[in-house]
Amino acid sequence: MRPEWLSRVTTVVRQDTRSVGRAARAAWRGPGRERDLFVQSLKAAAAALLAWTVSSVWLNDPMALMASWVALVLVQATVYSSLRQAGQQVAAICAGTLVASAAQWLTGNTVGALALSVPVLMLLANWPRFGDQGVFAATTALFTLATGTAEAVEVGHRVGQAALGAVIGVAVNALVLPPIHLRDVRENLAALAREAGDLLHTVAADLRTSEWDAQTAARWSSACASLERRLETLRAARAWSRESLRLTTGPLRVVRRPPGPVPPEADDERWSRVTGHIRVLTRTLSVAADEGRSPVPPDGPELHAYAELLDLIADACHAESERLLGTGDTVAPDGEALRDLHTRLEGRLLDHAGYQATRTTVLGTLLLQVENLWSETVPS
Known part of the structure; x- marks a missing residue:
């Protein structure tokens, strides 16, 4: 006899599998919400791949991750939201890198810089101007300090990669089957x-x-x-x-x-x-x-x-x-x-x-x- 928890897990997995199957059939049959989600997911993946190709292969940039990451998350449900969140995210990334660099310069060590910058950036993440992109300020600071790239050149480089990813993400969303939810x-x-x-x-x-x-x-x-x-x-x-x-x-x-x-x-x-x-x-x-x-x-x-x-x-x-x-x-x-x-x-x-x-x-x-x-x- 199977344990009760295993039966519940099996039931949930079976229901989710059927739900995925229904969504796949709906996307195959014709236009609808399921097909829109399928197209949007492929566009996000294509934007990330294009940003990686431009940054890593064509520009030979070792920090191509930043451009690909930003392009991926900026393929949103509408062109307007993509453009709005692009501005918010680039601003948050700039704030994160600048505050992390300043904290590194003041303290001279990673732990002190983290203790000084992350609380400030988490409070700044609640600023309404950042929308739901404010948390990227703190995550960017963590990434900047963890990789030891808090110098001025690296900071400018990181912001440039974020801007490149934002441009690619918004362009893909706007020019490749732009989402129109009527x-x-x-x-x-x-x-x-x-x-x-x-x-x-x-x-x-x-x-x-x-x-x-x-x-x-x-x-x-x-x-x-x-x-x-x-x-x-x-x-x-x-x-x-x-x-x-x-x-x-x-x-x-x-x-x-x-x-x-x-x-x-x-x-x-x-x-x-x-x-x-x-x-x-x-x-x-x-x-x-x-x-x-x-x-x-x-x-x-x-x-x-x-x-x-x-x-x-x-x-x-x-x-x-x-x-x-x-x-x-x-x-x-x-x-x-x-x-x-x-x-x-x-x-x-x-x-x-x-x-x-x-x-x-x-x-x-x-x-x-x-x-x-x-x-x-x-x-x-």
Whole structure:
């Protein structure tokens, strides 16, 4: 019998292997995030190899490691971030070499220079101007003092190698298939619409059972939280999209044509509102399901009609998702059917108004939220 820790390790290795296999198949099948990562990794390796060749083979420089190292880490997800981090890293390397050299000159020995320079440089690494490249100041000082190259000539040489690596890394990233992240926005927007439709279908199915309770409401709440996480992912993808278009206009757009136009930012705001309306809708239903609260859920026939209304709006969400992905297999619902259901529920609301105030409150709130969803998802 295998030990428990070995079983856990085996399970983790098996899961990771399957994940790698799925990523490899996705990269092979066509454009997507996996292929972008594959291309970016090869570009970083090519930049490091090119920097090593230029520095070591052509210039016969014994410190080619510095140029190759800087070129490798500067092939970033966007051209703008590569250029920004190039400036930050070269500045950090300059600071590290200069402070290390000054400490070596003041103390006259390696241990004293390390004790004097590294604490200062680690504090300097937190300076916001350095971004996440500040730690290179301290590592450069360690490397400089460990190799005994703290003389003025070696310092200038090291900075020159860092600048050479930065130029090669940024050039490779900008000129060889420059990264333009427009696909992620479309995919996340389509996923948000699809998941919103899935959640509305789930709520509609639960309402038809007429047995929904606090546990059902908790499941809706969890699905809403997942929907909001998808919205945050969409916002992050939009930010990457905007950044990837910086410094890639003109000739660089000719080098790599973007993968189709990005959906307008107004779509992000619209689906953000849809997410908010779904959150309020599920919260209202959760309150009505709580036996300790005064609101009372509508009767069975009303719930069935409301569930049908949610199903139609969910179909509209799915149609929008498929339109964004270019498939378009789902037909958007007919607005006439939505209006008929809405009119029927309004009639029931008027019937309740005179003698069931709590049911009227809940049904009115639900109708308001479904009208908001309707206006945002169903084409006029």
